[in-house]
Amino acid sequence: MSIEIVDDSSLPLTHQSRQRTTADALLIPVIPRTQFDFDVAIVGLGYVGLPTALSLHAAGLRVLGVDVSERRLAVIRSGEADLLESDRDRLETAMAGDGFQITGDTYRLGDAAAVIICVPTPIDEHLTPDLEILASACTMVVDAAVPGQLLMLTSTTYPGCTRDLLVTPLLVRGLTAGKDIFVSFSPERIDPGNDRYAHEDVPRVVGGATPACQAAGAALLGRYARNIHGVSSLEVAEMSKLLENTFRAVNIALANEFAEACLALGLSVIEVINAAATKPYGFMPFFPGAGVGGHCIPCDPHYLLWQLRKAHVDAPVIEHAMSEIAGRPRRVLERVRETLADQGKPLRGSRVLVVGISYKPNVADLRESPALEILSMLADQGADVGFHDPFFGAVRLRNGSELTATVDPDAFGADLVVLHTDHDNVDWEWLSPEVLVLDTTYRRTDLPRRVQL
Ligand SMILES: NC(=O)c1ccc[n+]([C@@H]2O[C@H](COP(=O)([O-])OP(=O)(O)OC[C@H]3O[C@@H](n4cnc5c(N)ncnc54)[C@H](O)[C@@H]3O)[C@@H](O)[C@H]2O)c1
Structure with missing residues (x-):
């Protein structure tokens, strides 16, 4: 040319x-x-x-x-x-x-x-x-x-x-x-x-x-x-994207809150959401989990909040949703501690295996993944942590140390497995029926011994 x-x-x-x-x-x-x-x-x-x-x-x-x-x-x-x-x-x-x-x-x-x-x-x-x-x-x-x-x-x-x-x-x-x-x-x-x-x-x-x-x-x-x-303007286009992702953040925070409510009432939150989602108008399903990752939901609403602060405008709903979402990995940590305690085991020294560490299923994307914070907090609290994820060979924890992937999860000998991301390419054949799984996806009702987040 x-x-x-x-x-x-x-x-x-x-x-x-x-x-x-x-x-x-x-x-x-x-x-x-x-x-x-x-x-x-x-x-x-x-x-x-x-x-x-x-x-x-x-x-x-x-x-x-x-x-x-x-x-x-x-x-x-x-x-x-x-x-x-x-x-x-x-x-x-x-x-x-x-x-x-x-x-x-x-x-x-x-x-x-x-x-x-x-x-x-x-x-x-x-x-x-x-x-x-x-x-x-x-x-x-x-x-x-x-x-x-x-x-x-x-x-x-x-x-x-x-x-x-x-x-x-x-x-x-x-x-x-x-x-x-x-x-x-x-x-x-x-x-x-x-x-x-x-x-x-x-x-x-x-x-x-x-x-x-x-x-x-x-x-x-x-x-x-x-x-x-x-x-009509550059600003409307810019703001429309922030609305899209803030809408998701707020609804994910609401789904997490419903998960807590359903747990307290002995209900399956997934069954409740799927039932509500049969309404053909006025409802869109969002699902609870261990937190949010990727480049969008954990970040974009902060671009809006940052600019609103400059204009001295409060946005309490968005603020609350973002802090609820940011607090989810700590919620996982507390559930791990409770679940181990129920088995008479302290967190310190217990072997905890996190399965799936990407921020969403079937992608090799770790950006802002809650799993990184969960693994880091577990390690900081003295748990013997490992992870199993076919997409990653090693990850760096918050304390700077490198954690190598557990290739053979059965051999890890977990006191507790935390299901973080449910990739299609994880073969669960290794899971023996006596191993307890903390299911942060709320979906794997098929697992033999399971507690929900
Ligand atoms: N990833 C998503 O799901 C998604 C979805 C919608 C919107 N967005 C938005 O799109 C934007 C890009 O996100 P992404 O996920 O593609 O990021 P990314 O990190 O995957 O890729 C960005 C690329 O830009 C390159 N780069 C950085 N500075 C550069 C420069 N000066 N000149 C040329 N290349 C440069 C980097 O090397 C990198 O390869 C972000 O604002 C994000 O919020 C992302």
Whole structure:
């Protein structure tokens, strides 16, 4: 593919142009470029960015994937990335054919007509949004921005973030959103490991800095997504994602509370929830568990709470839900202690095996998994802990020590087994009928000796 340049002065910022001062940048003539090597560049090829890149490529777009992690690029090139089978096939086709490249060379961002940013937006140990990665990715994109480009943010973040990190810095560079360049926000809704919904079938919400920006964003995502829901601003789009995930957090906290209530009343909470879920309207089932993990539920509501604190607005329902969720691993610890005590055993010195440590079934994803906190607390309290999970060979505990996976759970000789995540690939044949299992999933009624969380 060759680059056709309309005017040299509108070339993407090159290595040396990145050294320009803001004052110099303001002198860059605003001449829109009309020919690009790629239709879209994806910044961040993680759980979200890679499937997005593959969907856009499958829709016929020329895609440049950009990631700063050489390790991640190597994993993708080797075909080892954790992907759905359908995306694995797409990756193979994309890597073997035309119109798909992955690179660590961030200076190539100006070679794409549109840039989609999907980098992590974590929280720190004080539950405060850690915007360092996002801010640095946005700075990189703004520095490389070319007149005529569409810049789209898809990372989950606080309302006003796209304006703060893209629209305003672009203006400093002399690029006005809606006139010289297009800026939009569209939250990602991908659910890693879930093949029930094709990426194309999940509607996308799109907001823009101006109506023209919104239209440009909708046109890009409309190339692969069958349903686009336009909203009136960047902030509405940003806030809609926070509502989606806060809604889940609050309902999971409620399900946990119902689990406690059902336990006290001698009822199966799963049976109760499944019964309520037969109502065809006004009810959506959420299930209790050992806590929440992944990149979304434990983090995203804190982006909202953080911003509300700045505005001196209370959100007690959300605050309570987040603290209830965060307290679940401690609840598991207490149940382990109680269950062992019922058998006349102290926690200190007892052998406790945690089965399944990913944050959800059938994925090799440990991010924010409650299991890490549970294992760490058990070890801190003197239990002899182990874990069994076919997805992991070892994990690092909070105290810095490494815990190697128990390959033969029978040989571990557990005083108590804690079922944390119920992977399909765990074979329970090893479980002897006399071993007690603390079931944090509330679902495994088939286990011979079981207590519920
Ligand atoms: N994982 C999910 O289930 C999910 C679902 C919906 C939305 N989201 C949101 O999507 C965003 C991305 O999440 P993810 O799960 O894909 O993260 P991830 O950690 O899987 O991947 C992010 C990738 O970005 C790369 N990266 C970091 N800084 C970069 C930079 N400056 N330039 C290029 N690449 C860079 C990292 O190397 C990594 O490969 C987050 O805001 C998250 O909240 C995630």
